[in-house]
Amino acid sequence: MITLQESFANEAVIKLPGGSSNFKWLQMLKVILRPIESLEETERRYGDIFTSDLGVFPTQIVISNPQAIQELFTADSQLFESGSGNYVVQPLVGANSLILLDGDRHLQQRKLLMPSFHGERMRTYGQVIREIADQVTSKWVIGKQFTARSYMQEISLQVILRTVFGLQEGKRYQQIKEVLVEMLDTFNTPISAIFLFFKALQRDLGPWTPWGRFIRRRQQLDELLYQEIRERRQQPEANGEDILSLLLSARDENGQPMTDVELRDELMTMLFAGHETTAIALSWALYWVHYVPEVRQKLLQELNSLDIANADPTAITQLPYLNAVCSETLRITPVTFFSFPRVLKQPMNFMGYNLPKGMMISPCIYLTHQRPDIYPEPELFKPERFLERQFSPYEFIPFGGGNRRCLGSAFALFEMKLVLATILSQYSLELLDKVPLKPVRRGIVFAPPGGVRLMVKG
Template sequence: MNLPSGPKAPIWLQYLKLATNPIGYMDDLAKRYGDIFTITFGSTPVLFVSNPQGIEQIFTNTKQIPALGELNEDMALITGNQGILQLDGLRHKHRRQLMMPAFHGARLRSYGERICELTEEIIGQHSIGKVFVAYSSIEDITLQVSLQLVLGLSKGERYERLRKLLPSIINLMRTPLVQAANILPFLQRDLGRWSPWGKLLHLRQELYQLLEEEVKERRQQADISRGDILSDLMSARDEAGEMMTDEELRDLVISPLFAAQDASATAIAWALYWIHHLPNVRDRLLNELDRLGNSPDPMSIVGLPYLSAVCNETLRIYPTQLFTFARLVEAPIELMGYQLSPGTLLRVNICLTHRREDLYPEPHKFKPERFLERKFSPYEFLPFGGGNRTCIGAALALFEMKLILATMLSRYQLELADRRPEQPKFEGLLCYPANGVKMAIESQRQQQEQYSSATLARL
C-alpha cells in the first residue's frame, strides 16, 4: 500500500489545529500536499480527498468503499444506536425512504406559510434600533419548525420542555470540555450533573424520556391524519414487515430534530451576515424579492435564482459539514494513483473542495453570481455531503433558509450592528459565526406597510 503524504506533527497538535481552525489547517495542508493527503490518527490512516474525480469514485463505489454506520458510533451518545447515522445496508436504505416524504414535495410545501409566519412573529418581537443576536432568533424559528415537522408538536408541556432542552444539549456539546471529551475518552466520566459529561448524560436521559413518552402516547391515539415524521414511522413497517419498537422510533427522530434546527440556523445566520456585509448583494436580492409583490407564494420565493445563488454561496464558504462521514476501504482499490489496502479510512474534504481555485476563482470572496454562471456537479459542490449518506434534511435546510431570509429582508430594513468581519468559530463539524451576527432593525420596509394596508382592506 502506498499512501499520500501528510503531516508528521504529533497527533495532539493535529487534534488541536482541527478543533480550533480546521479550515485554516486544511488550507495549509492543501498548499503542502495537494488535493489528497493522509493524517494518521493513532494507527489508522485517514485520507482526506478534495479532488472531484476522487470524490465521485468514493461516493459511487459503495461495494468496496461503504459508508458504515459503525464508523459513526461517536454520534450514538445522543442519537442512539438505532439512529439513521448508525444503520447500514437494507435497514439504512429502508428507513431513509420512510423519512424522505417529510422533507420533499407537498409535505414540505405545506410548511412554507408557517415558516414565514414564525419568522415575522419572532423577528417582529425585536424593538426598532435595538441590537439582537440574529443566530439566537433564527435558532428559535428553526427549532419550532423542527418540532412541528419531526414530532408534530406546536404547543403543550412536552413541546415547551423540548424547546428548552434541545438548545441546552447543543450548547453543552459546544463547550471546550465536552469537545475535548469527544476526542479523549478518559474525560468521559460521569461525576454527576455538575460535571460537563455527567450533565450531558442527564440531558440525554431527559430527551429520551420525553420522546419515549410521546411515542407511547401516539400508540394509544393512533391518529393517521397527522403529517409528521414520527407519525409516518409509527404507521410504517420495517424491512421485515414488522412494526418498529419504541426505541427504534425514538432514535430515528433524534438526528432530524437536531439537524433541522442547528445546521439550518447556522447557515441562515451566515447568509444574513454576507448579505448585509455586501450592500450590492443585498440590493440585488431585494430587487428580486420586491418583483414578487406583496404576500408572494412561498414556492415562488424558493424558485428565485439570485436568492438560490446567495444560499449556495453561503454554503460553499461555510458548509453545514466540513468533512463527510468516514468511508472504509474493504477491498484493495486504486484511488487517484494510490493503491489502498482494506482498513484505510476515507473522508471527503468538503471545505477544501469548495475552495478549489479551478472551480471557484477567488474562493475566499463571496460571489453568488458564480452559481448563476455555472452548474456544479455533486462532486464539486456538496454542502450536505454525498452518496448514500447525504444529509436527509438537505431540502428542508434550503427551503427554510430561503423563506426565512426572504421574509426578514422583505419585511424589515436590517443593519449589522458591528461592521467588523464576523469570524468563524468551529465546533464539531459545524462552523458558527463567533458573535452570532449582531443586527438591528432600522425600520419596517415600505413594502410591509403596503402589505399591512392591503391586509386590513381585505378584512
C-alpha cells in the first residue's frame, strides 16, 4: 500500500510500491480473510486515498474521501468501465449480466430493468412481501432459538422468485430455492471465498471438491432456469407483471428478442445481487435493533402508531424512525465493503493526480461510513443521526452511486422496512448473540458471524 502522493507525484507514470511477490500474497490473503483490520490499518497509515497493489488484483486506488467519491460518481461515465473490473462474479452471473456489461449495452439493459424496481410497479409487491414474511416466520416456535439469516434468506429468495420470475409455489420453485442456496453456500466461509478470487483454483476436480460441487449445482440451476424460460416463451399468455415477462417481451434496436443465455444471465444477476444482500441487511437490522434496547423501544412506539397488518405498505415505508434504523444498519455494517471498481478508459486527472489508462478506482463503502468527521462515534449504532442530518450521496453510499448505483436499492429498502415492521409488530424476540459481532466474508458480501441467533419470547 502507498499514498497517492508517493505513487503518482502528479505525473502520468505510475510508481508502484516494491515488495516481493510472497509479501503481496500475504497481504492479499489478509485483505480476503481479515478485511476490516487490513482496511483500517491501511487507512490509518496512508489516509483516505491510497494505492493498493496486491499483485494478483490489478493496481487500484481506494477512496473513502467524499470529495473524491463525488468527483468519481459525477464524472462522465464514458470515461470508465466497471463491467471488466467485476470479473470475479462472472462464474456466478455469466458474461451477459448487467454487472459485467459496459457502455451502450449496459445503459440499454439498465433502462429496461429500472422501472421494475421503482414506483408503482414496486409498490404492487408490498402485499406479497408481507404475506411471505408472515408465512416464513410462522415457523418460529416460542422458546426455540433460530438463526435470523436463514429465515431472512428464505423471505428474500421467495420475494425475488415471485416478483422477478413470477413463479408461484410448486416443484420448480422449490428446486430453484434449494439449488441456489446450496450453490451460494459454496462460498460461505472466508476461506472458500478464495475460489472466487483466484482463477487458477477454479478447476473441476470432481463432485467432492468445492469448485466441482459449485459447477454441478450451477448446471442444475441453469437447467431449471432454461426450463422456465422455454415454457414461458411457449405460453406468452402466462406472462404477467414480473420482470422475466418484461425481459421476454423486450426487443433490441433490430427487433431481436433476448436470447436464452442473455435471459439466464440477467435472472441469475437478480437472484445473486438481490436476495443474499437483502437477507444479510435484514439480519444485521434484527441484530442491531435487539442489541440496543432503546432503539427497539423507539421503533416499537413508532410501529404501534399504525395497524401494521392492514396498513398501506407505503405508509409503513414512510415511517421516519424505521427509515433511520435501516439507514444506520446499512451505514455501520454495509453488506458490501466496496462499490464496483471504475477502470479508466483513458488517462484522467483525478483529484489533481494524472492517472493512466487502465487504473482502477474503488470507493470503499466501509471506510467512508466509519469516518468520525461525518459520523461522530462511528462505532455506535445511532439511527438518530439520520433524523438530525441529511447525508450526501457521497457520504452515505451503501448502494454505491453514479451510473452503476444499485438497481435494486429502492426495492431492497422497501422490502427491509416491510419485513422488519411485520416481524417486530408480531413477535417479541430475544437476541442470544448479545455480544459485539464483526462482519465476516461470505463470497463478496459481509455477513454477521453465526447469522444472528434469536429466540421468540413467550
